[in-house]
Amino acid sequence: MKLTLLTTTVVATAAATSLAAQNRIDGQSPDAPELAAYGALPVGVRQLDFVNPDQIDILSIDPAGDPPADLPRYDRPLTVEMWYPAAEGASGETSLNAYLRDGTTEVTLEGRAVRDAAPAASGEPFPLLMLSHGYPGNRFLMSHLAENLASKGYVVASIDHTDSTYRDQSAFGSTLVNRPLDQLFVLEQMAQLNTDGGSEFAGLIDADNTGLIGYSMGGYGAIVTAGGGVTETSVGYPWGGPQGTLGIHQAGSETHEALPDPRIKTAVAIGPWGMNTGFWDAEGLAGIEIPMLFIAGSEDATSLYEEGIRAIWEGASSVDRALLTFDGGGHNTVAPIPAPAESFYFNDRLGFNVSEHYTDSVWDTVFMNNVGQHFLTAWMDLELKGETEKAAYLDLLDIGSEGLWSVNADGSLRDDHTYWKGFAEGTADGLRYEVLEATPPAVPLPASAWLLIFALGGLGVMRRAR
Known part of the structure; x- marks a missing residue:
């Protein structure tokens, strides 16, 4: 297991290194798993600005007032950062300007994508990936995933969710209502x-x-968005969507039944929040319609693990799904970029060291992100590109440390080798990968079949009585 102890000494040392000073998002650990490596394609990056017209203006609704006759509406702005395969020989600016968790400090991130590079002339379109950050967050929080996946033949659209960024964090109800709507609107804009x-x-x-x-x-x-409708209880939370506005996503409602988009073939949820506060139940989770990969830290104190992320994974019974667990990891598992050098300070307003928004107290961030890149590559290549050979990277023993490393002197694998494919010896320790298959829905029997069962049961009783 790749470990890091965030003591004052280690933090100070990390902030002083040239790598930290550069705020690089493209780090590769020496023992990163195989599919974490960047692909062969050059990458471009570009900012896009969209406006979703006539949306419910959540911030203008008084949660404690009388229900308005008509919900206020507004045109909702959304900024998107797009990473994409670029033309050969692309060169130019490769830095990104982003704000820290404190919402005031602007920093420079360094990667490989060239700003506004001409797109590749491939002749074939690339599958689309959409990235959706946390509350609060921004479109650069998962830029390490975006850039890496774009180099492997994906167009990646990372969304700044209005009212949920470090700069404009507002009422939580906006996040609850708008997240799925933002995701589907951006999908349509990209189309x-x-x-x-x-x-x-x-x-x-x-x-x-x-x-x-x-x-x-x-x-x-x-x-x-994948079909998991929320509970009636969550619709009524006084701190949630004001005046029942979350009801559009309630399981069984006409609006939610119409929400899933067939263009979205799969989804990955990293540390998903909601189960820990009753936003789903068995009925709602059974509505998920597409294969899903869940990624979690076993010590996630924000979304919770057993009662949260793992329970969602278990409850998504209608689809095939997998759960990748980092034992000992917290809520920052896989998703955030490495902590920028400027984030290593205590912010009085927030009440914590800003770097804690990005780091994990157990796992090394770069290695953790590399594991995420590895699994996302295998998962998306299989689900979206149909590369069946990637299935071998997902056909694993449940517990990484239980695999047997058995290799000949020439590097070839022996027949009894069971270690996780793509991982070097010992590097899967502390990781778990579990799979559950879809449970076929119960088919109701017609009345005639029940009459026949009762009749046969009656005959059995009569025969036993003789």
Whole structure:
């Protein structure tokens, strides 16, 4: 297991290293798993600005007042950062300007994607991935995943969710209501960008073959978008969607039944929030319609593990799904970028060291992110590209440390080798990967069948009485 102890000395040393000073998002641990490596494609990055018209203005609704005759509406702005395969020879600016968790400190992140590079002239569109950050967060929080996956042949759209970013964090009800709506709106905008003859991205984006990746509240949104309707109880929470506005996502409602989009073929939820406060039950989770990968730290104190993320995984009974667990990991498992050097200070307003928003107290961030890149590559390549050979990277023993490392002197694997594919000896320790298959829904028997069963049962009783 890759461990890090965040003592004052270690933190100070880490902040002083050249790697930390550069705030690099593209780090590769020496023992990163195989599929974490960057792909062969150059990457470009570009900012897109969208407006979703005529949306419910959650912030203008008084939760304690009388229900308005008509809900206030507004045009909802959404900023998206798009990473994409770029033309060969792309060169230029490779830094990203982003705000820290404190909402005031702007920092420079360094990666490999070239700002505004010309897109690749591939002739074939690339599957679309959408990234949805936590509350609060921003579109750069998972940029290490975005850039890495784009280099392997994906267009990645990472959303700044209005009212949920470090700069504009507002009422929680906006996040609850708008996350799924934002995700589906951005999907449609990316589909239109692909068909816009005047856009240089026309023909580049396969929006009909989309994967959704959400972290924390983004994971909540991904579950709802995938078909997981929320409970009636959660719709009535006084701190939730004001005046019952969350009811559009309630399980069984017409609005929620119509929500899932067939263009989204799979979803990944990292540390998804909601089960720990009663947002789902068995009925709601059974509504999930697409295969899902869940990623969690076993010590997640925000979304909880047994009563939270693991319970969601177990409850999504209608689909095949997997759960990747980092034993000892917390809520920051896999999703956040490595803590920028400027984040290592105590913020009086927040009441904690800003770096804690990005780091884990047990796992090394770069290695943890590499594991995430490895599994997301295998999962998306299998689900969206149909690369069946990637299934071998997901056909694993449940507990990484229980695999047998058995290799010949020439490096070839012996027949009894059972260690996780793509991992070096000892590097799967502390990891678990568990799979559950869909449970077929119970088929109700017709009345005639029940009459026959009762009749046969009666005959059995008569025969036993003789």
